[in-house]
Structure formats: structure tokens, C-alpha cells
């Protein structure tokens with residue numbers, strides 16, 4: 087992409103975004119150039135990189151790829167730190183089938199850390215930074231126990247809970263603890279998607295023996311978001327064998343998912359019962375006290391990073407009461423608040439909080455979740471939830487699926503990759519395609535327009 091092309095995009099954003107948002111988040115970006123399909127931007131701080139990546143990454147990438155299809159990824163380099171945040175995508179809109187063998191899409195901010203042989207561990211995700219409250223005390227205690235690295239008592243440890251409630255945080259905390267106290271242990275931490283990707287690659291390269299050897303040689307296996315392999319038969323089969331081989335050797339397995347084993351549809355029964363055979367614990371939605379505790383802990387951290395800025399207890403109480411969705415949004419709000427106050431050079435007052443977080447506060451007033459949207463849409467079209475999020479591509483399921491994706495984009499603050507994950511682990515380009523399709527259809531097809539409006543009204547009621 088040339089500087090001129092970036093200039094055009096910037097100008098377009100200047101016209102279409104609110105002046106505040108543009109000045110706070112887009113204007114400070116410096117385009118450094120692109121190479122090998124990666125467009126690189128410099129951002130003043132790592133926080134800003136995180137924020138822009140999470141909130142504007144998809145939008146920027148789609149604008150950039152439209153002008154320059156060879157770009158597949160954006161990297162935000164923080165001027166003050168070596169860490170960078172990435173937004174990846176395929177330049178072409180992939181079909182759903184193709185997306186199965188596509189590289190993992192990184193949706194979270196890139197971890198600021200080094201790595202085991204699986205996913206890199208995020209330095210921020212330790213037991214020290216995990217705030218314990220009623221909703222997560224059992225999951226925390228179980229994670230602590232496993233992290234001691236003593237004899238395996240429950241296998242697997244199955245952690246589940248809604249989006250952004252701390253599953254990945256706890257998994258990484260276990261891995262860090264084991265790594266510090268038992269450096270000889272071979273701990274492999276990866277997402278179910280990465281497991282599948284490696285499996286597909288091993289098949290393709292005829293390296294199944296290496297694959298089996300690698301997975302059978304680990305001492306502790308951690309697999310995040312296991313619901314991803316539901317409906318993917320050969321991956322499930324291989325996962326089952328890996329699982330059994332490790333359990334037979336008394337090696338610890340830790341699994342996370344967004345729902346309980348019995349609720350994971352399209353999962354073979356033998357695997358489901360294997361997943362239930364250890365300790366199953368859930369992370370409940372946060373309560374007010376836990377949210378306040380998390381906000382306190384994070385704001386202390388931010389206050390150290392932004393000398394001179396602090397946030398009053400009353401504002402934290404306000405945020406804990408108002409933002410009830412999930413911890414990621416809560417954190418995002420605080421990050422934005424500090425970054426915004428520091429950029430505009432003002433103290434964090436209630437007025438500034440409300441101005442800077444209008445969109446989050448508005449969305450959280452409605453409290454619509456992806457799950458609710460999916461339920462409402464499935465009920466409306468008289469189809470099963472599993473078909474709505476499942477792999478079948480017949481129109482009876484595909485159209486409601488696209489409508490549900492569209493509503494998720496409209497009514498929640500979730501990013502396209504996050505929405506994709508809730509729809510059976512679909513690629514974010516598939517979600518983007520679905521959203522655009524409904525935008526077009528709403529103009530051409532009165533029935534669809536009416537359905538969408540009806541659903542929106544009932545969700546917002």
C-alpha cells in the first residue's frame with residue numbers, strides 16, 4: 087500500500103467516523119509501509135495498539151484490502167515497546183470450507199512474551215493478576231491445584247464459561263506456574279483450532295508419525311476452545327487418540343470450552359464422556375463485586391503506567407454496575423479511558439468517562455449477547471441452534487445464520503473473529519461476507535428487511 091492510498095483511507099475515515107474517535111485513534115497512526123502482505127503502523131503506546139487492533143483492526147483491514155488485495159495482515163508497532171498487535175486476514179473472501187485449512191486468525195492482542203512450542207503465553211495472564219470472586223473461585227482453586235504439578239488427580243480439568251470470563255487467563259496462569267516451578271516438564275498449550283491446523287498439515291505433508299510423536303511426548307497438554315473441533319470428524323478422532331494416549335501415561339490434560347461437555351453438539355459421545363471424566367468446572371458470569379475487584383486491580387496497574395492519572399472509586403463503581411457483559415469489555419473500557427484521558431490531557435472525570443465510553447455504555451444497556459441473538463433467530467426460523475451454528479450450507483440454515491451474524495455485528499461490540507468463533511469457529515471473512523449479504527438483501531427483499539427489524543426490536547426490548 088502506498089502512503090497515498092493510506093491518505094485516501096484516512097480521509098475517508100475522517101469523514102465517516104466521529105471527530106473524537108478519529109482524532110484519538112486513527113490520526114496518531116503512522117503508516118510505516120508494507121512488505122510480504124503485512125501493512126505496518128506505528129502507534130504511540132502499546133495500549134493504543136491494543137485498542138486500535140481490537141476495535142478498528144477489522145475495519146481498517148477490510149478498507150486496506152479493498153484498495154490493495156495483497157495485504158493480509160496489519161501490525162501495530164508500539165513506539166514505546168517492542169510488542170506489536172496484529173490483525174490478520176486473508177485478502178480474498180474465503181469459502182467456509184476453505185477456511186478450515188487456513189492459518190489461525192489471531193483475534194486477541196499479540197502476547198507480549200516468549201513461547202512454548204504451542205501458543206505463546208501472555209505475560210499478563212498469571213495467577214497474580216487473576217482476581218478471585220464467588221463466580222470463579224472453584225475454577226481458580228482447581229487451576230491452582232493442577233498448577234502445583236503434583237500427581238494427577240483429575241484428568242482432564244475441563245474449564246468452561248462464556249466469552250471473556252477468564253478461561254484463557256487461567257490456562258496461561260497454569261502454564262506459567264508449571265514452567266517456573268517445573269521447568270523440566272514439557273507443557274504444550276494450544277487452541278483446538280491450532281490442533282486441527284497442525285493435524286491437517288501433518289496429513290498433507292505425510293508427517294503423521296511426527297505429529298503423533300509430538301503430541302504423545304508432552305507432559306501437560308492444554309487445549310483452548312475445544313468446541314471448535316465439534317463436527318470435524320477426523321480431527322476429533324485424532325484428538326481422541328491423543329487424549330487417550332496421554333491419560334494412559336498419567337499426563338495432565340487441561341481443556342477449555344465455551345460450554346459444558348454435554349452441550350457441545352456434534353461431538354462424538356465417546357469424546358464427550360472422556361471430557362467429562364475428570365473435573366468439570368465453570369466460570370460463572372461476573373457479579374458486581376468481582377467486576378469492581380477487577381477494575382480496581384487493573385486501574386492500579388494503569389495508574390502506574392500513566393503517571394498523574396487516576397480514577398476515582400465512584401467511577402469504578404459506576405462502570406462495575408453498568409458494564410455487565412464480560413471482563414474483556416470491562417478491561418477495554420478502562421484501557422480506553424486511560425488512553426483517552428492521557429491523549430486529551432484531562433483528568434478522568436465522570437463526564438469524560440461518559441463521553442469516552444458512550445458506545446460501550448449504550449450497548450451494555452441493551453445487554454444483548456451473541457447467545458441470545460442465536461436463540462431468537464433459531465426460534466424465529468424454526469431451526470435448531472446446532473444447525474444455525476453448524477457446518478451445513480443449505481439456504482434454510484445459511485440465511486438465518488447470516489441474519490444472526492448481522493445482528494451480532496449490529497447489537498454487540500464483538501469483533502468479526504469473535505462472532506465467527508461463536509458460529510462454529512468460522513473465519514471472520516465469512517462473517518464479513520454474511521453481514522454484507524444481509525445489508526444488500528435488506529434493500530432488495532422486503533421480507534428479510536422485516537424479519538431483521540422484528541428480530542432487532544425483540545432483542546432490544
Ligand SMILES: Nc1ncnc2c1ncn2[C@@H]1O[C@H](COP(=O)(O)OP(=O)(O)OP(=O)(O)O)[C@@H](O)[C@H]1O
Nearest residue numbers: 215216217248249250251252253254255380413414
Ligand atoms: N478474574 C479475572 N481477573 C483478572 N482479569 C480477568 C479475570 N477474568 C478475565 N480477565 C481478563 O479478561 C480478559 C478476557 O479473558 P480470557 O481471554 O481469559 O477470556 P476467555 O474466557 O478465554 O474468553 P474467550 O472465550 O473469548 O476466549 C483477559 O484480558 C483476562 O485477563
